[in-house]
Amino acid sequence: MRLAKFLAHAGVASRRGAEEIIRAGRVTIADERVTDPARDVDADSGVAVDGRFLEGPEERMVFIVHKPPGVLSTARDTHGRRTVIDLVPAAGARLYPVGRLDVDSTGLILVTNDGDLAQRMTHPSFEVPRTYRATVRPSPVPEHALRTLREGVDLDDGRTLPAKVRQVKPGLLELTIREGRNHQVKRMCEAVGHRVRTLQRIRFGALRLDELPEGAHRRLKASEVEGLRQGGAPTGR
Numbered sequence: 161m162r163l164a165k166f167l168a169h170a171g172v173a174s175r176r177g178a179e180e181i182i183r184a185g186r187v188t189i190a191d192e193r194v195t196d197p198a199r200d201v202d203a204d205s206g207v208a209v210d211g212r213f214l215e216g217p218e219e220r221m222v223f224i225v226h227k228p229p230g231v232l233s234t235a236r237d238t239h240g241r242r243t244v245i246d247l248v249p250a251a252g253a254r255l256y257p258v259g260r261l262d263v264d265s266t267g268l269i270l271v272t273n274d275g276d277l278a279q280r281m282t283h284p285s286f287e288v289p290r291t292y293r294a295t296v297r298p299s300p301v302p303e304h305a306l307r308t309l310r311e312g313v314d315l316d317d318g319r320t321l322p323a324k325v326r327q328v329k330p331g332l333l334e335l336t337i338r339e340g341r342n343h344q345v346k347r348m349c350e351a352v353g354h355r356v357r358t359l360q361r362i363r364f365g366a367l368r369l370d371e372l373p374e375g376a377h378r379r380l381k382a383s384e385v386e387g388l389r390q391g392g393a394p395t396g397r
């Protein structure tokens with residue numbers, strides 16, 4: 161099996177994340193540093209990350225977390241700040257977040273050790289929908305700006321895909337986008353002359369934040385995980 165896939169199956173990171181870890185020189189095979197993600201390995205190869213041997217696949221776990229503001233959506237922070245992983249006590253499992261939310265953003269984020277699922281949810285080719293609620297200023301947002309947001313906005317990394325956008329009430333937008341570029345919602349709104357003051361993700365694929373309190377988490381049922389793998393459309397509204 162390819163080394164990157166092996167790491168993903170062992171719950172280290174998504175496949176893409178595993179490739180970065182390998183290229184960064186953090187992986188050894190039988191004490192020899194390896195930087196080629198395509199190296200062929202198996203459970204007897206003696207694969208270690210940061211000097212810690214991988215003991216084969218962990219039980220797969222997927223959690224939905226309601227990220228509060230000020231909490232980071234990285235797996236670790238070099239300055240010891242709180243991360244979404246700290247909100248999910250799961251003894252010994254190597255969990256990591258699926259995708260990113262800005263530190264001041266809130267709402268739905270997934271945390272898992274399932275590299276295939278992380279890939280399924282974040283790879284641009286799957287165009288998994290994410291829905292956000294954004295409060296913006298100035299308010300209200302005029303119809304021509306809403307139309308531009310829906311049709312596609314020219315950003316410095318290219319035009320955005322068509323989006324669903326409605327103004328729930330003056331200055332409160334609900335946007336569904338099928339991409340996960342850095343600061344995408346903030347940049348889209350800025351491009352049409354509006355600054356995002358608060359941003360919350362309320363849906364990701366078939367999952368909804370619903371009544372999960374801020375800071376809380378819950379483990380997804382097998383049927384919910386299967387729904388994500390099959391790429392179920394968001395329900396309701």
Ligand code: URA
Nearest residue numbers: 262265343344345346
């Ligand atoms: N878009 C943003 O601008 N920020 C986020 O956290 C998520 C989407």
